[in-house]
Amino acid sequence: MLAAQAGSRRGRIGTEALLLSLAFDDGIGGRALAARGVEPADLLVAAEALAPDTNAGGTEPTFAPMTARALLTAVAYAGGAAVTTGHLLLGLLDEPDSVAVSILAALGVRTRALKRAVVTATEVHGVTDDERRSGSGEVVERVDLRVPHPAPLVWSLVHPVRNAPLLSESIVHGAVVSEADGVLIEEVRHRTPSGEVTHRYESVVEVPGRRERTRVLAPTDLLPTVAVNELTPMGEETHWRCELLMEGDYARWPLAASLIAGWSAQTRGRMHRARDLLDAGWMPGGPTPERPRDAR
Numbered sequence: 001m002l003a004a005q006a007g008s009r010r011g012r013i014g015t016e017a018l019l020l021s022l023a024f025d026d027g028i029g030g031r032a033l034a035a036r037g038v039e040p041a042d043l044l045v046a047a048e049a050l051a052p053d054t055n056a057g058g059t060e061p062t063f064a065p066m067t068a069r070a071l072l073t074a075v076a077y078a079g080g081a082a083v084t085t086g087h088l089l090l091g092l093l094d095e096p097d098s099v100a101v102s103i104l105a106a107l108g109v110r111t112r113a114l115k116r117a118v119v120t121a122t123e124v125h126g127v128t129d130d131e132r133r134s135g136s137g138e139v140v141e142r143v144d145l146r147v148p149h150p151a152p153l154v155w156s157l158v159h160p161v162r163n164a165p166l167l168s169e170s171i172v173h174g175a176v177v178s179e180a181d182g183v184l185i186e187e188v189r190h191r192t193p194s195g196e197v198t199h200r201y202e203s204v205v206e207v208p209g210r211r212e213r214t215r216v217l218a219p220t221d222l223l224p225t226v227a228v229n230e231l232t233p234m235g236e237e238t239h240w241r242c243e244l245l246m247e248g249d250y251a252r253w254p255l256a257a258s259l260i261a262g263w264s265a266q267t268r269g270r271m272h273r274a275r276d277l278l279d280a281g282w283m284p285g286g287p288t289p290e291r292p293r294d295a296r
Contacts, residue, residue, distance in 0.1 A: 015100035029085030086122030
């Protein structure tokens with residue numbers, strides 16, 4: 001495999017090695033790159049500049065963390081079907097801080113437009129017809145947290161909507177109201193500062209044990225957004241990432257800044273609350289432990 005060959009020169013298989021292997025392939029990923037003028041020779045030069053050879057000892061290469069996460073994301077995009085080069089490229093594009101994305105930017109590639117093209121040409125799990133036409137939106141906010149607990153345990157706390165009241169003091173109820181074709185419709189009830197209880201309905205597409213995409217159905221938001229909740233296993237720990245996606249035109253609206261700030265604060269609070277509960281011994285079906293006094 002070209003990625004492994006490129007990785008053997010650097011001691012690890014980085015995202016640039018995976019991108020290079022896609023550029024040499026004639027599948028969806030390679031064709032999408034070629035259509036934007038990305039040549040393998042240019043990638044080689046850029047990769048040597050941004051990720052030079054560091055494996056003088058010739059040790060067996062391993063996957064770099066971002067590469068491993070991109071591969072897991074590709075599997076999630078495939079939704080149980082065979083993983084294609086289109087899924088692999090989407091996985092890379094979901095790592096905006098990677099060397100691969102830096103190389104594409106240096107070559108003048110508009111990664112958002114590239115992602116739209118790949119989504120259009122690829123069977124992607126969890127992407128609606130509207131998103132397939134317009135792309136999944138631009139990541140406008142991201143919150144990351146490393147949780148010292150295995151991913152299945154973290155998922156069993158953070159995914160079921162019935163656990164939502166455990167993670168937010170303002171949520172009083174969460175339940176699935178319907179399920180069809182892999183899409184959950186969930187109801188979440190919030191208590192406002194004035195004591196009024198409001199209802200929110202969400203559409204959730206789940207990749208079991210791994211990832212969920214949430215869109216608010218009602219009340220209709222002035223600025224439509226998609227929230228992505230994703231867990232990446234790291235041995236006995238978990239890398240937890242939450243992203244807020246918004247179409248570029250909406251992201252420039254004056255109201256967007258306050259919406260993004262509010263989402264970020266609520267998400268950080270929910271994530272730290274979940275970590276506190278797990279640290280305190282929370283288990284599925286067990287009693288809810290007291291929150292530690294020094295918790296965030």
